[in-house]
Amino acid sequence: xxxxxxxxxxxxxxxxxxxxxxxxxxxxxxxxxxxxxxxxxxxxxxxxxxxxxxxxxxxxxxxxxxxxxxxxxxxxxxxxxxxxxxxxxxxxxxxxxxxxxxxxxxxxxxxxxxxxxxxxxxxxxxxxxxxxxxxxxxxxxxxxxxxxxxxxxxxxxxxxxxxxxxxxxxxxxxxxxxxxxxxxxxxxxxxxxxxxxxxxxxxxxxxxxxxxxxxxxxxxxxxxxxxxxxxxxxxxxxxxxxxxxxxxxxxxxxxxxxxxxxxxxxxxxxxxxxxxxxxxxxxxxxxxxxxxxxxxxxxxxxxxxxxxxxxxx
Amino acid sequence: xxxxxxxxxxxxxxxxxxxxxxxxxxxxxxxxxxxxxxxxxxxxxxxxxxxxxxxxxxxxxxxxxxxxxxxxxxxxxxxxxxxxxxxxxxxxxxxxxxxxxxxxxxxxxxxxxxxxxxxxxxxxxxxxxxxxxxxxxxxxxxxxxxxxxxxxxxxxxxxxxxxxxxxxxxxxxxxxxxxxxxxxxxxxxxxxxxxxxxxxxxxxxxxxxxxxxxxxxxxxxxxxxxxxxxxxxxxxxxxxxxxxxxxxxxxxxxxxxxxxxxxxxxxxxxxxxxxxxxxxxxxxxxxxxxxxxxxxxxxxxxxxxxxxxxxxxxxxxxxxxxxxxxxxxxxx
Numbered sequence: 001x002x003x004x005x006x007x008x009x010x011x012x013x014x015x016x017x018x019x020x021x022x023x024x025x026x027x028x029x030x031x032x033x034x035x036x037x038x039x040x041x042x043x044x045x046x047x048x049x050x051x052x053x054x055x056x057x058x059x060x061x062x063x064x065x066x067x068x069x070x071x072x073x074x075x076x077x078x079x080x081x082x083x084x085x086x087x088x089x090x091x092x093x094x095x096x097x098x099x100x101x102x103x104x105x106x107x108x109x110x111x112x113x114x115x116x117x118x119x120x121x122x123x124x125x126x127x128x129x130x131x132x133x134x135x136x137x138x139x140x141x142x143x144x145x146x147x148x149x150x151x152x153x154x155x156x157x158x159x160x161x162x163x164x165x166x167x168x169x170x171x172x173x174x175x176x177x178x179x180x181x182x183x184x185x186x187x188x189x190x191x192x193x194x195x196x197x198x199x200x201x202x203x204x205x206x207x208x209x210x211x212x213x214x215x216x217x218x219x220x221x222x223x224x225x226x227x228x229x230x231x232x233x234x235x236x237x238x239x240x241x242x243x244x245x246x247x248x249x250x251x252x253x254x255x256x257x258x259x260x261x262x263x264x265x266x267x268x269x270x271x272x273x274x275x276x277x278x279x280x281x282x283x284x285x286x287x288x289x290x291x292x293x294x295x296x297x298x299x300x301x302x303x304x305x306x307x308x309x310x311x312x313x
Numbered sequence: 314x315x316x317x318x319x320x321x322x323x324x325x326x327x328x329x330x331x332x333x334x335x336x337x338x339x340x341x342x343x344x345x346x347x348x349x350x351x352x353x354x355x356x357x358x359x360x361x362x363x364x365x366x367x368x369x370x371x372x373x374x375x376x377x378x379x380x381x382x383x384x385x386x387x388x389x390x391x392x393x394x395x396x397x398x399x400x401x402x403x404x405x406x407x408x409x410x411x412x413x414x415x416x417x418x419x420x421x422x423x424x425x426x427x428x429x430x431x432x433x434x435x436x437x438x439x440x441x442x443x444x445x446x447x448x449x450x451x452x453x454x455x456x457x458x459x460x461x462x463x464x465x466x467x468x469x470x471x472x473x474x475x476x477x478x479x480x481x482x483x484x485x486x487x488x489x490x491x492x493x494x495x496x497x498x499x500x501x502x503x504x505x506x507x508x509x510x511x512x513x514x515x516x517x518x519x520x521x522x523x524x525x526x527x528x529x530x531x532x533x534x535x536x537x538x539x540x541x542x543x544x545x546x547x548x549x550x551x552x553x554x555x556x557x558x559x560x561x562x563x564x565x566x567x568x569x570x571x572x573x574x575x576x577x578x579x580x581x582x583x584x585x586x587x588x589x590x591x592x593x594x595x596x597x598x599x600x601x602x603x604x605x606x607x608x609x610x611x612x613x614x615x616x617x618x619x620x621x622x623x624x625x626x627x628x629x630x631x632x633x634x635x636x637x638x639x640x641x642x643x644x645x
Contacts, residue, residue, distance in 0.1 A: 068357075068361075069361055070354060070357050070358040070361055070597075070600070070601060150374075150389075231347075231374060231376065231384070232374070233372045233373065233374045234353065234357075234373055234374055234375045235353075235356075235357045235360055235361075235371075235372065235373035235374075236372045236373075237360070237361060237364055237370075237371070238364070238370050259343070259345075259372045269375065271505070271507070272350065272505050272506070272507060273354075273507075274506065274507070274510075274524075274526045274527040274529070274530040274531070274602070275530050276530065279507075
């Protein structure tokens with residue numbers, strides 16, 4: 001009798017406990033949802049606001065094919081987006097091969113000792129250094145010591161330095177995700193270390209690596225501080241010499257030493273104008289930067305998805 | 314490699330190339346300009362038209378007056394925009410690098426003191442009253458309008474002004490307090506004048522100052538304050554006429570370009586640009602809401618430029634209310 005009662009009593013307790021836990025579940029999911037929405041909605045509202053403000057310019061072709069002008073109605077993004085694109089090419093070429101190679105070395109070849117640990121800590125820390133610090137470094141190193149001037153190559157190398165740690169960290173993370181069994185199987189059939197890395201590790205981790213690269217590039221394209229520090233221009237109404245020419249040898253490197261401006265600087269310059277018409281341009285430029293960044297991130301997700309589907313192990 | 318890296322890269326190059334202009338001229342044909350953000354709108358307008366008219370390339374950067382002089386004195390730029398005269402330290406820098414410069418006042422800007430349109434009591438002020446608000450001794454003490462002028466109500470006084478790195482701040486403090494860069498520190502400072510515009514437009518107790526162009530673009534949400542140089546003198550609102558006849562004192566300030574004398578003498582494209590600036594600049598200056606020099610001052614500046622006389626009329630010090638003619642006469 002007594003036993004039965006206590007069992008029943010226990011059952012009630014258990015039920016109450018389950019109910020309580022379920023409620024906690026609910027509460028947490030609501031908190032999580034709110035946390036998510038705060039971030040997403042803020043971004044969304046910001047973006048919608050930019051699009052609404054910049055609406056008249058955003059869908060006009062002239063905005064993308066006109067040079068800057070003192071008249072807001074004629075002012076366009078041409079030199080800014082071409083400048084951004086050229087700087088990104090230099091950034092890509094300077095940071096990505098080096099970053100991936102460094103990542104592979106650290107993960108696959110480097111002996112595990114205090115020196116490797118030291119490098120590892122530094123690389124991770126570098127990824128968090130404020131971008132203005134890179135700008136100051138570049139001003140001293142590239143502009144004055146190496147005498148590259150306030151040019152596209154300087155800006156590209158600066159942003160390259162900025163995203164190098166991001167690429168290295170992403171490469172290492174991606175490589176670390178490859179099961180040890182794959183490597184061991186390759187070694188077992190007599191592959192050399194390079195064959196293992198090239199035929200297997202890299203093939204399977206390239207999705208993750210590219211994701212890191214694209215996210216790094218997306219960060220670089222929005223950077224303003226280091227580019228201002230090295231001395232980007234504000235008014236430039238001509239384009240750098242074209243990198244591709246119609247006559248042999250078809251490539252031309254004069255553009256590397258040309259002056260330039262980039263999207264965020266153009267936006268900043270318009271924003272500080274007295275006339276409200278220019279603020280419309282600034283909003284449109286802001287929306288363009290966000291769209292470019294979103295597109296790059298979407299590309300990263302797509303690349304990762306496609307690469308993952310290809311892997312069969 | 315099947316990673317498409319090479320492909321991605323070539324696509325990016327192609328896209329950039331497709332929109333790029335045909336192969337450009339040699340780099341030494343570019344007129345390189347940097348410096349003050351205050352002078353920037355004028356120089357930008359001239360650069361835009363000059364480039365259209367002559368196909369000579371012009372680049373303009375915004376590093377601030379001080380930053381611009383740093384580059385100018387290293388010989389990196391041909392022309393430096395300046396919202397204040399060159400200082401002794403900068404003259405020394407230029408000398409050390411063998412850079413000689415020609416000082417050319419190109420226009421006037423009226424520093425405009427603004428209040429909220431709801432403020433009906435402080436539509437005119439004397440310099441002495443402004444000094445009382447802004448001098449370093451006011452810090453933490455002058456907190457209400459009544460403390461400045463007993464006729465004004467006992468309402469909190471909220472100040473908005475240019476950041477300490479700007480030439481605007483230097484000129485305002487020199488003109489009002491009497492010493493450049495000497496100001497109270499407890500005010501809302503911003504390098505971005507639009508922040509100041511928003512601040513004053515949204516606060517009935519606010520007072521701020523910035524360039525005339527920012528007032529002109531926002532005159533529906535701001536009121537300008539009429540300024541009297543000293544007790545007994547008339548109160549004058551900033552306007553083109555008041556600047557030209559010299560009655561808007563002491564806040565009418567000249568803005569300058571400094572031309573590298575060697576470039577001005579030996580680089581035809583730099584010479585052509587400065588010629589264009591002085592000859593065709595007047596309507597452009599008005600278009601961007603600055604005030605062109607009075608005709609006879611303009612003639613003096615042109616003559617000064619034609620003579621390629623290097624040097625500064627300020628002797629490396631800030632100075633308020635100098636007549637352009639006197640200034641040019643000083644450079645021998």
